Amino acid sequence: MSDETSVESRLLGSADIRRLAADLGLRPTKTLGQNFVTDPNTVRRIVRCAESGPGDVVVEVGPGLGSLTLALLPHVSRVIAVEVDPVLAGALPSTVQKYAPALAGRLDVLRADALRVAELPGPPPTALVANLPYNVAVPVILHMLETFPSLQRVLVMVQKEVADRLAAPPGSRTYGVPSVKAAWYADVTRAGAVGRTVFWPVPNVDSGLVLMRRREPPEGVERKAVFAVVDAAFAQRRKTLRAALAGWAGSASAAEDVLEAARVDPKARGEQLTVQDFARIAAARTSPRQ
Template identity: 70%
Template structure:
């Protein structure tokens, strides 16, 4: 085993600003970039994620490398997916300069995370990321769907998004992201992150969300796309009863009612009261003539 990284290997506020200045980087709103400038915060994220020495961790949106270096202190391998040309080009150099003894454990994939369908090296066992706020939910769902080997996930997202992802049925913020995340994993809030650990400081609070992959998938004969089509339809018009909301999906309100009754769900219920298992039962009871459109991992704007 190689020696431990030097205590000052992680990036502090001055290091982050120096790196950014050298690269001519200004964080952009378009890509939701806010760089973490506090070493204690990234170490806390790694601890909360329960990263192990045998883990292959995939990180999305590594930016200047604050969290990347903290992950490399612990994990066997780290694969970072970065869309930004300048940041992607610079990160391997930063890792080699600050943590030379572990540079061979690091791989950079220069790509849009939403387009990634395979990763080099061993299959990832964990996903740890400070996700760009504007694409957090679709990226998270895409990674969980694409890499079933990911057992544990810890993402830092906007606090409101963290609340939605971890919401349970009956909650005011329970919706499409909550149900779809729960299809893959057991989801919970795992802490809050203050604004002052970022540069630039965002206008919103951040939260950590832990997702532990289900050891047994949801027991259903319906496919994921069939279940997600029901979820999308149920929340497209939140104030409607399921009988009305699922009319388009089923072909008519009467057909929707029939499917709901067959699934043991009240036609007068609303989507926000249903568990992922109940959505799966509705999908199973779909009218035979009904063909579910392919579900997307996009989060509707109104969610």
């Protein structure tokens, strides 16, 4: 494998991207969040930040015209590209055959909506590496982490605002539901900023890289129970937990009882709590009272 991974791809530049799109009669759509990366240095940087290696089976969501796919293929065992657009899904194997013929055997293309994918071809994936459409980034990340426990790392390029939310610590202004739910699965860190000029068409926002390393979730409580508390706490984030969790617990006084049993201040607010705090709240509600 080490000899094979030294084979390089010819990466796509701006002219390549426009030519491929023209050949396909493709006009990028906002509906699918299609902004194609035209800068080879950016995709090289993504692969480097993803810590990709010869043993990795990478699932790439939204490969588009293949910029990141071509950068990944020389460094990993396999790339499973999940693409919802039938035109792009159909064209990707030919693009890889043209630009990296020696690596074409490492690619699988699955035409599917990533939010509905329940299984993937081949060996279990070890990493998710993707330039994600802004409008579905968080749901896709959470769905993939839940559906494929074999995923050990995630490196995604997302809208800067989404990157900030995913990596936000408790107590910060951007800390919220995405922050807590991502923390259930992994340690989350920012891995750098990406300017808007590396895309075609140029979006109206900047982007950021987020790296997630999977770790064990809190023990003794189910994910759905914890996520229900998180959703309730942030649905009315300006309220104290006693008030915000009243509907979830049955009443404000019941919420206070659960919070005290979980050793969480009823006067606190959701943005002050860690994922472990939310797990204790969920566990306190389901545990028999002492």
